[in-house]
Amino acid sequence: MCEEKHWESDQLRRYDLDLKQIPRLRYNDPKVDELIGQNKPVVITDSNIIKTAQENWTPEYLEHNLGNVGHNVFLSKTHKFKYFDRTKMLSRSNPQGIDFVPPTKETKLKIGEFMKKLKEWKPGNDRLYLQQPLNDTVGPSLVRDFVRFDWEYVGQKQNKHNWGPLTSNLLLISQEGNVTPCHYDEQQNFFGQVYGYKRCILFPPSDFECLYPHPVHHPHDRQSMVDFDCPDYTRFPKFKNAKGFETVLKPGDVLYIPIYWWHHVESLMKGGPTISVNFWYKGGPTSLEYPLKDHQKIAITRNVEKMLLEVLQDPREVGPLLRSMVMGRYT
Ligand SMILES: CCC[C@@H](CC(=O)O)C(=O)C(=O)O
Numbered sequence: 001m002c003e004e005k006h007w008e009s010d011q012l013r014r015y016d017l018d019l020k021q022i023p024r025l026r027y028n029d030p031k032v033d034e035l036i037g038q039n040k041p042v043v044i045t046d047s048n049i050i051k052t053a054q055e056n057w058t059p060e061y062l063e064h065n066l067g068n069v070g071h072n073v074f075l076s077k078t079h080k081f082k083y084f085d086r087t088k089m090l091s092r093s094n095p096q097g098i099d100f101v102p103p104t105k106e107t108k109l110k111i112g113e114f115m116k117k118l119k120e121w122k123p124g125n126d127r128l129y130l131q132q133p134l135n136d137t138v139g140p141s142l143v144r145d146f147v148r149f150d151w152e153y154v155g156q157k158q159n160k161h162n163w164g165p166l167t168s169n170l171l172l173i174s175q176e177g178n179v180t181p182c183h184y185d186e187q188q189n190f191f192g193q194v195y196g197y198k199r200c201i202l203f204p205p206s207d208f209e210c211l212y213p214h215p216v217h218h219p220h221d222r223q224s225m226v227d228f229d230c231p232d233y234t235r236f237p238k239f240k241n242a243k244g245f246e247t248v249l250k251p252g253d254v255l256y257i258p259i260y261w262w263h264h265v266e267s268l269m270k271g272g273p274t275i276s277v278n279f280w281y282k283g284g285p286t287s288l289e290y291p292l293k294d295h296q297k298i299a300i301t302r303n304v305e306k307m308l309l310e311v312l313q314d315p316r317e318v319g320p321l322l323r324s325m326v327m328g329r330y331t
């Protein structure tokens with residue numbers, strides 16, 4: 001049956017990308033396991049995974065039940081919240097890290113202050129994005145809702161597909177229109193949409209050459225260098241070959257974001273605040289079976305970059321050495 005739509009296409013940002021749809025399957029469809037087993041994305045619908053959150057977690061409910069402590073809030077002058085690794089800013093062996101200008105600031109706000117700033121926001125103000133691991137700082141009602149997630153279902157998937165342990169559940173409260181730019185994580189992810197609508201654009205690990213990740217030692221390690229709002233096709237000519245998939249998540253949907261898959265996530269414009277909760281799992285033990293999977297090759301390239309930086313010390317020597325190794329010999 002066709003599902004009623006609660007959003008319009010003018011609420012999505014426009015990119016120069018041709019995107020296919022990520023399949024949406026009911027939680028008990030055997031094809032869900034087929035896709036997870038192939039490390040492919042799938043939207044799991046009509047499950048109880050985050051049902052208690054979907055039923056209760058409105059901005060007002062969170063304001064009254066999130067606990068009276070400061071939560072991690074990112075501030076940005078633009079709609080983009082590009083993640084950076086602080087530890088890679090300081091190392092002396094990383095000149096790129098020293099003159100790096102962080103695109104966002106991090107602060108602690110109580111939920112009441114956060115919601116007040118959201119309500120009073122005007123163009124020109126910093127945008128806000130609350131990103132807080134769910135832990136004992138949250139109030140008892142949230143804990144009750146959390147323990148009533150369908151842990152049996154997610155545990156069954158974790159075991160069946162040999163994922164590692166659950167490392168964290170991140171609570172995400174985003175201002176409308178915010179974007180988490182394209183990046184990959186080294187963890188399996190069940191991304192639960194609790195309130196409001198989020199558009200997710202995903203690319204397979206094999207699109208590595210089209211998405212130009214920053215060097216591993218750069219603070220923006222794992223993040224794409226391409227600005228989707230204004231792609232530089234001179235520096236990043238292969239971006240036009242990226243083959244992406246997209247979906248707009250509605251409350252209750254859970255998107256499986258496979259480990260090493262690129263993802264760009266945006267809260268719909270003019271859609272009000274959005275609430276999500278993710279489940280990050282360590283990747284499972286990787287046996288090197290041939291042919292190697294694409295994400296295993298990415299892991300290998302990361303190790304090569306780390307090893308070269310380790311021995312060369314100066315990151316400016318890594319590129320020239322790799323070039324001299326490859327040009328005219330492997331090209
Ligand atoms: C900090 C995590 C942000 C999230 C994307 C989003 O909801 O904006 C994501 O990238 C992930 O769950 O992996």
Ligand SMILES: [Zn+2]
Nearest residue numbers: 183184185263
């Ligand atoms: Zn991510």
